[in-house]
Amino acid sequence: MVEILCFCGSLRQPSYNRAALEATQMLAPDGLNLRMAELGSLPLFNPDLEGPAEVAALAHAMAHADGLLIASPEYAHGISSVLKNALDWLVSDENFPEMPVALINTSPRASHAMAALREVLKTMSANIVEPAYVTLPLLGSALNAVGIAENPKLAKMLQKMLDELKIEIRENPRLSAVQKREV
Numbered sequence: 001m002v003e004i005l006c007f008c009g010s011l012r013q014p015s016y017n018r019a020a021l022e023a024t025q026m027l028a029p030d031g032l033n034l035r036m037a038e039l040g041s042l043p044l045f046n047p048d049l050e051g052p053a054e055v056a057a058l059a060h061a062m063a064h065a066d067g068l069l070i071a072s073p074e075y076a077h078g079i080s081s082v083l084k085n086a087l088d089w090l091v092s093d094e095n096f097p098e099m100p101v102a103l104i105n106t107s108p109r110a111s112h113a114m115a116a117l118r119e120v121l122k123t124m125s126a127n128i129v130e131p132a133y134v135t136l137p138l139l140g141s142a143l144n145a146v147g148i149a150e151n152p153k154l155a156k157m158l159q160k161m162l163d164e165l166k167i168e169i170r171e172n173p174r175l176s177a178v179q180k181r182e183v
């Protein structure tokens with residue numbers, strides 16, 4: 001089983017980003033498991049804090065992940081604080097470098113946050129899987145997860161994104177969590 005850890009940068013209950021991730025979960029083929037990380041319960045990043053339980057749980061999930069899938073809103077041309085806080089906690093996580101990352105942008109106009117997110121991920125030595133980057137025109141659509149999964153055009157885009165991520169995980173020379181489990 002290939003394990004994908006999902007990061008949602010929005011805490012809003014009817015979030016388009018969460019809906020896109022949940023739709024992707026519904027569309028995942030056999031052999032691919034998508035799990036949502038609980039970023040909203042993380043404490044604010046403080047390097048003085050040692051081992052908060054929520055951070056340990058995130059690190060544990062990272063250790064078992066073969067790839068990441070991130071969907072996050074743009075706020076004031078920046079990354080959401082929820083996502084940035086999680087990434088700050090993961091800066092020194094040994095499993096982050098070379099981690100294959102797929103990205104969902106739920107708003108075509110939100111280019112600033114995506115650029116900033118890419119810069120942060122690059123700085124953290126993640127492997128941004130370009131063919132697994134997808135922009136979905138969800139803003140203002142009123143679609144929920146089921147509506148996205150049942151929309152043939154959107155579903156096809158998400159399925160292709162997962163296929164590309166899966167290919168990268170299979171071909172990546174990094175010792176992935178899949179390979180670690182097989183050793």
Ligand SMILES: Cc1cc2nc3c(=O)[nH]c(=O)nc-3n(C[C@H](O)[C@H](O)[C@H](O)COP(=O)(O)O)c2cc1C
Nearest residue numbers: 010012015016017018073074075076077109110139
């Ligand atoms: C405080 C605030 C600031 C926002 N700033 C931007 C922005 O700079 N650029 C943009 O494209 N959208 C902006 N938006 C719109 C959000 O990105 C949009 O509502 C998005 O759907 C929120 O994500 P969610 O649906 O997953 O909660 C802003 C929304 C809020 C509430």
